[in-house]
Amino acid sequence: MVRPVIFSGALLLLLSIPTSLGFKSQDFKTCAQAGFCRRGRALASRAQDNASWKSPYSVDSSSISVSSGEASFTAGVKSSLYPDVKFGLDVRIHDDGVVRVRMDEVDGLRKRYDEAASWALIAEPKLSREISWTVGKKDVRAVYGTKKENEVVVSLEPLRVSLLRNGKEQVVLNGRSLLHMEHYRTKESSRPEGTPEEGLDEDDAQVVVQVKPNAWFEGEVEDGYWEETFGGNTDTKPKGPESLSLDITFPNHGHVYGIPQHATHLDLPTTTGEDPTYSDPYRLWNSDVFEYLASSPVSLYGSIPVMHAHSAESTVAIFNAVASDTWIDVDHPTLKSTNTHWISESGILDVFIMPGPTPDDIFKQYAKLTGTSALPAHWALGHHQCRWNYISTDDVRSVQQRFDEHDMPVDVFWLDIEYAEEHKYFIWDKKMFPDPVDMMHDVEALGRKMVVIIDPHLKRTDNYPVYKEASDLGVLVKSKSGDAEYEGWCWSGSSAWIDFFNPGAWDWWRGLFKNTSQGDKWSWVDSTESTYIWNDMNEPSVFNGPEISMPRDNVHYGGWEHRDVHNINGMLLPNLTSQALVARSDPPKRPFVLTRSFYAGSQRFGAMWTGDNLGTWDHMAVGISMVLANGIAGMTFAGSDVGGFFGNPEPEMLVRWYQVGAFNPFFRAHAHIDTKRREPYLLDEPYRGMLRDILRLRYTMLPIWYTAFHDANIYGIPVLRPHYVVFPKDEAGFSLDDQYFIGDSGLLVKPVVHKDVTETDVYLAEDQVYYNYFSHYAYRGSSKGKHVTVPAALHEIPLLIRGGSIVTTRERPRRSSPLMQRDPFTLRVALDKVGYAKGQLYLDDGETFSHLEGNIVWRQFVAEKTAKKSKTIRITSSDLVSQNPDAAVEGVSLTKYDPLNAFAKSVESVRVEKMVVMGLGGKPKSVRVDGGEELVSEFTPGVAAEGKKEGAASVLIVKDPGVSIAKDWSIVIEV
Amino acid sequence: MRSSVCLGAMAPLFSLLVPLSALAAGVDKTHGVAPNLLSHYVPLKTASSPGTWKCLDGSKEILWSSVNDDYCDCPDGSDEPGTGACPNSTLYCINEGHIGSSIPASRVNDGLCEAECCDGSDELPGVCPNVCKEVGEAYRKVQEEQRKIRKKGSKIRSSYISFAQKEKKRLEGVIETSTQEIAVREKEVERLRDLVEQSESLSAAALEHRKASPLYETLIAHSNALKSLQREHKKHLEREKELGNILDALRTGYNPNYQDMAVLEAVRGWESLAGLPHINDVGKEEEESDEGAVVKAEEEEEEMDDDEWTAEELEKDLDNLLKTDYVSLLLEHDKHVNSPMTESILFELSSYLPDSLVPQYEAFRDTLVSWLQMLGVIRGGVAQENAGEDSKLRQKLNDAEHSLRQANDEKRKAEKDLNELFDREHYGAEGEWKKLEKTCLEKEVGDYTYEVCLFDEARQKPNKGGQTFSLGKFRSWNPDVQPDDPAYYTKQVYNAGAKCWNGPNRSVMLLLSCGTENTIHTVAEPEKCEYHFTGTSPALCLPLAETAEGKKDEL
Known part of the structure; x- marks a missing residue:
């Protein structure tokens, strides 16, 4: 039942990859180690083995209620497994044709978390007033589109939702009958021999007896319903089982993209079916993964549950607004179709289906839901220089001086955690940073900015005003009892975390960033209006917590458990920080906040980077596909750390990495505290000259980048455009993720990510002339697609202009x-x-x-x-x-x-x-x-x-x- | 902000109506040209009416009107000395009243007033004021200050040089004396060696026979075993010390906030083994009691037999024991076996003893012998047997050889010191650094005091108790330049210090400049376990006359 084969397979996979030395696989669960994921996969496996498998969920046709004047209807849903448990279905069509499907347990013992979408959406979407539902005996249907090409069919028995285009199924929910919403029950009632507790009514007790008969669907045993221990941490699961299994099928699409963030290809490799690339599902559970692997379905720092499905005929997408731990299996039963299976630990079913039919349409539809990426400050597109750590105000001045001596452009100097006394963020370590404001003025005198890190863990000491005020306000995350402040360990030692779900924290947090005195309230007077912010560790990273994060049974505002909101939690800090930066000056300036953790909608507030990568060629390569994947999921202001966070890259690798960085939307060099210094001016010739040329090239192209960001801001189209976005009908380009276009500029780049390269192949998808940006050499593509060879010696970047x-x-x-x-x-x-x-x-x-x-x-x-x-x-x-x-x-x-x-x-x-x-x-x-x-x-x-x-x-x-x-x-x- | 002011001030300068010709159309053709190139900036003397001009690298001939027209025509950038239009050009600021200087094109017409161009010639007229008068004055003031320091410092420096001269004389004296002594000793050794050889050759065959004795062979075997053990023991001690250093570094260097329980366990294990307080408690205990937090390791009383050596004895005496002349001993032994007299032990024990103990022992023995003789326990003045005579001769030879070695060592050391004294890669061509050998400079930074003892070792000493770490031993002067480079003596490298946990061996780069005192100004750790010290020393203050000339050239 536990499928040990998968488990050991995953381990073998991890062990066989040389770069896996640092990754601590024992710190993070595999699907087999997470009760609900195990149950979900077991369900799928039973379904596969059972020819007469049928979904127990069906719509009660008598309960269908269609709104008048708006394209929405609600209906009751029943499960044949638990006839007395009630579910409600709500299906809507927005004015742009996006279909939203929601399902929740009705009148259950408890309430499922249903607020995920509200944190992601910019506004409650407007429903179509033109489209109308037709209720039939077997289904409820709606036809729409300029040529009536779209049709939504909600089948009643069993429940099945599909979107068709020109009669061809595009997206199907519960097509494989894996939908299962575990209803709330009491611990006692769930045991077959258990006796009903006092105050529990007869009906609940009845449910008990029916556990076994449901074994064909739910399995023989109650696997991990009420408690789960991993790595010495026990999750008490006070609400019991509440997971949600949902299959989403794309019967006519052979490629799926998205669901960042994973270190893998843009065209997502399979996790199930025949000879899958990965043995575990893709996971969305924001995690601080130390030395993550360069190819893995393991969850990373941020989660955007958005998936594009693509074929030469059309592109569709879904946004699954869930914030709990979610595992996604991907399989291509045929080359032209895709099965996916989404297993979430908690929350309601809330899925947005975007009909496309082109990638650009998808971007617009998704942007209408969660907003476009903010138009960044122009300087934020320049070159950022970071290190853990520039150790003093004089160190920063000296780094600036050296950049200028070598005439290398740079816009931003960054300070990592060591600026803060005892890692009490905002509070300068005055021994090493005696004159922070003067330092920032010295940097600003050349038009530059500083970015300073503010992490979410607050050192629990009363002499730290930020902690003291948060504690007094009562806006800290609570431990499982719900009354005591949660205490965990992070950089600052014993720490507490602000609960940004609590509206009481919002104004207070915004006030902290004022650089003038705010009376009784603490504010950051030791900063300037050109001090910008980096939010790290906001998964949240908790050193002694389960999977290096918070216990799932921690309690947030409104009584929600951490498990319900984990994937959203990370984005609230940067969101509010970004608002704080807008609020601190008058007239307001555009904010800049870099975040490591993110969720759908984070694009409205700032930039992200791919976290703590390694200085290896593999990581350099995967950084590109990760940035592309983030981009198509909205988070387009993205980049990977140039040079790799860990390690000491040799000069050749560093040169290549700057070439990669210069063609990332976000361009930052960063390095771990254990690494040698590697600021570009420190290299010997000819490498130093190459780096200067790359930096200067980035600056010459800033008008192009800024224009692409403007496009992203108004249309939601990503700054980096993969081949399938630019040439949606060219099959040969659907899996390309090592070359891409910058906005609509016509610039096509293929950064070199291998050692000892002197030339490289670039794929041209059309019968068109492409010019080498530097030499003006004219290449010819072909309507069937063609590879051309482009010079790529170390000082050369394969950059073509269409x-x-x-x-x-x-x-x-x-x-x-x-x-x-x-x-x-x-x-x-x-x-x-x-x-x-x-x-x-x-x-x-x-x-x-x-x-x-x-x-x-x-x-x-x-x-x-x-x-x-x-x-x-x-x-x-x-x-x-x-x-x-x-x-x-x-x-x-x-x-x-x-x-x-x-x-x-x-x-x-x-x-x-x-x-x-x-x-x-x-x-x-x-x-x-x-x-x-x-x-x-x-x-x-x-x-x-x-x-x-x-x-x-x-x-x-x-x-x-x-x-x-x-x-x-x-x-x-x-x- | 200066920048915004300048940018703001620039706006009205742009004409709104005329078609946009080059913004610097009015720029003088020689604007920004360095004085040594001025003669090149004239139109070519040709008959054609619109004058032409050749790029300085000769690659292209362009219209004279294209010079300084804010468009880059020449590949070498030479046509735009005053506009910044060519990325690879520089602009020369005359800076009348101060010193002229060149700035790269990237700083020309960027809206900022460059400090290097106090005359404001880096921006369009009217943007930057000419502040050369003030800047020049301030510069000269600073120069004067530095001159004063240098003057004072160079006086001290010359005292260092005289110290070196005295040292030189002293060393030469030592060499001379020891040379003489060596000559005397060599003769003595030669004489004794002849005697011993004569004496021993008689019994050489017998000796060979004796050497075949199982007892002797076993003794040699024991001795070899003991030597090997000692070697291994030393290796282990070194390893243990190294391990201790690693663990100490781990203890102080690991991030106690991190969740790695394996590391925490290792640290706690080491603390209990080494009798150290837990690192996280060090600060607390400091606050609580003035006695300091360091708990000395409890020296466990080891149980041992009376005749077993203590660790100290082992360390001190084992070497000497192993230096025993086994041949002499064999001969002694013969005598001992043949006539079981008390004498041999008393009289010949000296050959077992370390040199340092011999005089005391001999005095003691003589007293004891006289007492025994008085009491009639032993006979005095008994005729020595041949074997004993041999052995005594050999002893004398050994002593003489030892003295010769000492004299040689002394001479060699003096010669080495003398060489280093004026070795440019050591104490400098004038020996000006000799005075500072082992001079220790300290700087307190945060929780540590950093110390460098020049030409010896750098250390990090915790202020609140705990282990002192070596940051490295003196390795060399500035390895990046040749000794004749002025920058050579501005940098010292100390390396191969205690190894960092998860990092390199600690090292220090000491950056020095001329100052009236020997002192460390700053200590920084820009990379993990790689320290940068800055400081001053009068030994770097060259006499003014020398530098003045150099400076003039630069100007």
Whole structure:
């Protein structure tokens, strides 16, 4: 019953991987060690072995109640196992076609946790007023979509929910009849020979007798119902069994992505079925995993229960709003279909089905539910330098000085936990940091910022004002009795944790970050308005707790157990911290908070990183697919620690890692306290020069990154776009996760993550010309897909620009990004096969919220032939805001937009200093601003975009066209 | 913030109406050109009307109007010395009233006023004020201060040099004396060796026969076994010490907050074995009692037989015992076996004894013998047998050889010291560092006092009790540069200190500069167990005349 084969298989797998030395598999449960997961898998296994298996759950047709005017209905659900236990079903269709299915136990002994979605959603979704349900004898149906292509069918007997598109099933809930919501019972009643307790009514006692007859479904024994011990910690499970098993099937989709965070491929490998890659299910249980493995289904720091299912025909997705420990089995019964099985420890069933049908639609649908990623401060896209630990204020100053001596750009210096006296966060260790505010002013004088760590564990000592105030307010997490403060161990020794589920903690926490005195209340006067925050250890990590976290029977606000809210718990700290940073200054500045733990919706509040990775090639590689997976699940402001947290990477590896980092949305170098210092200036030549070039390249491309973040902010489309997102119909690209596009810029990068590489293959999915960003070499793709070989010696990054793109850069090296505000732009025009190219540029002040009032510049650049037969090309700059007033900024419709807004005016004099046009058919006769004088230009003959030739492309460099970045203009290239 | 002020101030400078030509169109062609390159910044003398100019690397000929036009034409960046348009160019600030200096392109026209460009020439006119007068004055003041320190320091330094000179004389004296002594001793040894050889050659064959005695062979075997045991014992002692260091490091260095129970158990085990208080309690006990928290390890009284050696005896006397001349002993033994006289023990015991004990023993023996003679217990002045004569001769030879060795050692040491004294890789070309040999400098930081005894060892001493760790032994001066580099004596390396738990052996980089005192200013641990000390020493204060010239060149 325990399936020992799986257990030992998992162990063998762990042991056979060389990098597993640090990972302590004994610290974390396997499915077989978690009672409810064991039960869930056993259920699936019984179902597989039983040809006449049928779901015991059915809808009581007499109870169906359809709302008038809104696309929702409710109904009672019964289980043939427990006829007296009542369940309620609630199915709704939102105005964008997303289907929400909820099921809960009704009038049970206790209440299941039903608030997970409320923490993730931005607002209660609006229900469709057009779509209507048709109640039939066997099912309830609704048809919708512009061509009536979508249909939702809720079958009554047994309960089964499916979404169809053009008659083809896309998503099916309970299609494999694994749905099981364990109802609440009393401990005594669940024992066959148990006698009913006083006050327990007869009906409950009746249930007792029926345990055995249900063995075909629930198994012979009550496995781990009431108590569970792991690693010396006992979970008392006062509520008993309450798990939820749900199968979600994608009968016509052969690839699934998402459910971060796991160190694995973007295209999720299988965990069950024939010859599965992993023997354990993917797990979502936010965990601080020491030296995690580079390929594993083990749960990591954050959880987003969102899964995309993809095929050449369509993309669909589900968001399973559950916050408890959740295990997910993935299997492809055929190459074109996917079975998944979700086993959660507690909570209601609350699943959102997104109909797609394209990846971009999914992003919009998901963003409508949980919000888009916040538009970050511009500087946050620069290079971040961190270490555990810069040991003193002078150390920070000296690191800054060395960066400047070597003319390497950096925007942010970070302080890890050792700045804090006895790890009492906020409180400076004045021995080593005697003048923190002066230090920050020294850093800020160059336009830079500091990020300081604030962890959620509070040292339990009354001389620590943050702990004292939290304790006095009564907003700390309680231990299982529900009355005493929970005490656990973390960096600060004996510690307590703020219960951010308690609204009483919110205003207080927001107040702490004020850098002016707040009277009686403590506030962080030893900080500045440019001090930003890093929230780590918020899984929460508890050194002496079960699985290095809190006991599941700890009690949160509202009486909920920790087990119910664990996966949400981590995101509340960064969410509130981010609000605190907005609240501390007037006018408010955009916040920056980096978090290690996250959940659906975290993207609205800040950035994440992939935690404590290792300085190995494997981790470098998996970091990329992890960032891609986080991105498609909304958490797009993501990166992995450059260099690897643990270990001392050799120079070659470090160079490659900076190349990876420079093409991550979040770009931070970090290192463990036991490592040698490895700031880029410390390397010898030629490596140091390579690192300087990489850092500078990142800075030249900041306009591209910022524009991609703007896209993510308004549309919810991730900054890094995997192949299946850009080419959803190209089967060959569905499993690609080592090359990706940056926003819609047309830049395709494939960072090298192996040793001794001099060239690499890049996959081109279309019949189009792609230019090497650096050498302008023209490669040709094919409509069937084609691999081309791109030079990739250590100083080279395989970076291509797709024909048809125009990208905007700023090529003057600066010490930090705010010092680039007045620098001129360079436009790279990569003509496609028909002589066309397009690109966009978004700019604002990068720091405040004045963009919400329309203080922005959003331009479109188009290069096209003046006439079909003509070779003459006209490149124009036009205003995108006036074309999209309701989409230009997130959530605000700009009813009156002034192209000459304050920001636009401030950059009016910023010019395009250079234009590079790739792929022209021949030397131009003339290049001029429309109606202006001839411009100075230089033409290097080469391969034209049209045709089939590969080789060095023709390049036209136009010197200083003298046009403003913020204004309309056009430049005519007469060939 | 200075930066925002500058950025703000820049905005109105941009023209709103004219088509955007290069922002620096008005920039002078020679703006930012270093004085030694000024002569290159003139248009080429050609007939053509719009003048041209050649990039400094000769790679390209461009229009003269393209120089400093805020667009990078030359691959070497030489056409934009004053605008920052070329990433690889530099701008020279004249800084009249102060010292001229160059800044990289990344700092030109970035809105910030560079400290290196006090004349404000790094930004467009009007953005940065010219503050060279004040900056220059302040700079000169600092220079004057430093000059004063240097002057005072160099006086002290010259006293160090005279110390070295005296030391040199002393050492030369020692060498001379010991050379003479060696000559005398060598003769004596030669004489004795001849005598011994004569005497022993007579009985060589007999000796060989005796050596075949099982007793002798066993003795040799025992001796070898004992030597091996001693060697192994020493190894174990070293291992034990090393283990102790590792465990001490673990005890003080491990993160007690972390959940690793295996580590905690190891620490507690070690504490109980070594009789140390639990590390987490150290601070507490400090607070509670003034007596200090260190509980001395309870020395358990070991039970042992009376004639067994104590550990101290083992350490002191075993070496000497093993130096026994077994051949002499064999001869002694013969005599002993043949005529069972008391004498041999009393008279020849000296050959078993360590050299250091011989004089006392001999005095004691003489007294005892005279007493015994008086009491008639032994006979005095008995004729010695040949074997005894041999052995005595040999003893004399041994003594003479020993003295010769001592004299040689003394000479060698003096020669070595003399060599090091003016060795540039040791006490410096002028021996200026000799005075500071084993001078210990201390700095208290947090819970520890850090100490470096120059040319010897660096240590970390806890202020509240606990183990002192070696941070390393003197290894070398600055290994990154040659001894003739001025930076050579600004850095000392101490390494191979106590090993860190989960880390490297501790080491120290001592960074020194000229100062009037020998002192440590700062101690930092930028990487785990790798310490950086900064400090000053007068030994680094070169006389002003020498430096003044160097400085002028730099200016």
